[in-house]
Amino acid sequence: MGSEIAASVAVRRLRERDETFATVESLTGGLVASTVVEIEGVSKVYKGGLVVYATELKHVLAGVPESLLAERGPVDPDVAKALAEGTRARCDTTWAVATTGVAGPEPQDGKPVGLVYVAVAGPGVAEVRELNLDGDRDAIRTESVTRALLLLAECLKDAPAVV
Numbered sequence: 001m002g003s004e005i006a007a008s009v010a011v012r013r014l015r016e017r018d019e020t021f022a023t024v025e026s027l028t029g030g031l032v033a034s035t036v037v038e039i040e041g042v043s044k045v046y047k048g049g050l051v052v053y054a055t056e057l058k059h060v061l062a063g064v065p066e067s068l069l070a071e072r073g074p075v076d077p078d079v080a081k082a083l084a085e086g087t088r089a090r091c092d093t094t095w096a097v098a099t100t101g102v103a104g105p106e107p108q109d110g111k112p113v114g115l116v117y118v119a120v121a122g123p124g125v126a127e128v129r130e131l132n133l134d135g136d137r138d139a140i141r142t143e144s145v146t147r148a149l150l151l152l153a154e155c156l157k158d159a160p161a162v163v
Contacts, residue, residue: 003142006149007036013156014045014095021152022091023049024062024083026074026100027116031145047091052083058100062086073109075101077128080117088121094162095122097152101131103140114140118148120155123162127155 014021023032023046033049036042050061055074058064063086064079072079080100088096101116102108116131131147133140 003031003035003146003149004038006146006153007039010149010153010156011036011039011042011045013153015041017094017156017161019094019156019162020045020047021095021097022047022087022093024087024096024098025049025051026053026058026083026098027103028099028141028144028148029053031141032097032099032148035145035149047093050087050091058083061090062098063090073111075108075111075115075117077117077119077130080119081121081126081128084119084121085126095120095152095155097148099144099148101140101144103137103144105137116140116144116147118144118151120148120151122155122159125155125159127151 030051052058059066062083064082080098083098084096098119102111102113104113114133119128133143
């Protein structure tokens, strides 16, 4: 499933539930946001997003604890979860989607190219997926977008609607 289809499914489910979401992106640099805003009717559910490419902005803008970033670095499952949870709170949305990882061409802080974490936070939900992706920088970033939006769609399918 491509990122456009995953985005369409997630947006449709959010509209059916009358819920909102935001995005927070590191390695994808705004590609998740760019993908979702192509979907007709997204303005009813999408509030906006953060691009926190620099590690310090993960703390300053998305509220990831500095101690977590110092201890584990930016490419970590708990950092991905904190990105989603912090953005959800700061953007006052029902849901948030996060991406962090290494797109390449070189490893980062001892983490291999293709190691990516996508996360979704929502009411009573905090899901993180580790991805080990192959391909060049563009392929890794594109697949990260698709997987993040698929995770959101999956969480929306399984979670009870907020009343």
